[in-house]
Amino acid sequence: MSVQEHRRLRELASMHFQSRCLHEACERGLFSELERSPGSAEELARRLHLHPQACRMLLDALTALALLQEREGLYSNAPIASRYLIEGTATDQGEMIAMYRRSMERWEKLAEALHCGHTPAPPSEPDPRFIHAMHCTASVHAPLVVEAVPRNNARRLLDLGGGPGTYSIRFLLTWPEAEARMLDLEPVVSIAQEYAEIAGVNERFEAVAGDYLESELGDGYDLVLLSNILHCNAPEGCQRLLKRAFACLRPGGRVVIHEFLRDGSLWPAVFALHMLLSTPGGDTYSESTLKGWLHEAGFGEPVVSRLEGTPSSVLVAARS
Ligand SMILES: C[S@@+](CC[C@H](N)C(=O)[O-])C[C@H]1O[C@@H](n2cnc3c(N)ncnc32)[C@H](O)[C@@H]1O
Known part of the structure; x- marks a missing residue:
């Protein structure tokens, strides 16, 4: 050796x-x-x-x-x-660091998960500390995500599972005529509203409580954002989310997927295990898998951008 x-x-x-x-x-x-x-x-x-x-x-x-x-x-x-x-x-970035500290307990369950394919269900209520940790990362990545999405006169945005709302908020700061509706679970909504208030966009930002797989989403949106949401879901959940995104967009409207694409690189590969340990059925997915689901849902060919210096990519696909 x-x-x-x-x-x-x-x-x-x-x-x-x-x-x-x-x-x-x-x-x-x-x-x-x-x-x-x-x-x-x-x-x-x-x-x-x-x-x-x-x-x-x-x-x-x-x-x-x-x-x-x-x-x-x-x-x-x-x-x-x-x-x-x-x-x-x-x-x-302290909340992000504390989140990874807490995750060590979950990683202790890797042996069990490798045998039975899952771990005990995580708490159903989202932890506010997790949402603040999401903001730490999102505040760094959001400018890159917004840059990867041509405006094309988009005005009405829907952010599914928006968490702290950081990505929506960055869109609103960049596109002064746009308005955003974010849907997340009940305890998260007030956190997102606070971040919107701090950013001074609260008049154009609405956070509503609901389930992105079940709740009424409205229609006629120009943009539906799925940021770091698909990896929390099993394939059936992802396909359902994409079909629901398609249904609530206006013709020509676009879905924006922000994800870790499984491409053989380190982070998406180890993050898949983190999802195994943290979610019921989550995983990371390859570009070709996401493209297949987008086509099945009725979307056109996506434009894929790698976000330089991050493990993330953005896919933008239009409802034809
Ligand atoms: C990984 S975080 C992503 C947050 C944000 N989109 C981002 O990129 O920073 C996942 C978010 O989805 C929310 N979520 C999980 N299951 C949900 C459901 N069934 N309906 C709505 N939101 C959900 C969580 O509360 C959390 O805010």
């Missing part, structure tokens, strides 16, 4: 060492504390009520991970931590 081969396997096997450092640092508010004022390991241990030697070890690990900087025993945040790991700021 070469040194490189061994290193590759060792790093893969121990990636949770690094994840856990980040999780705990966020959980303890370490980056926020250092943003208030840089300090030595002993000072930080005192301020955060940690064991001094253990705190120094964590600080050194975070420095090696390039999240902190250390000069003459004084630790401070690296730029990425200052920008994205400070609690209460608009760009804080």
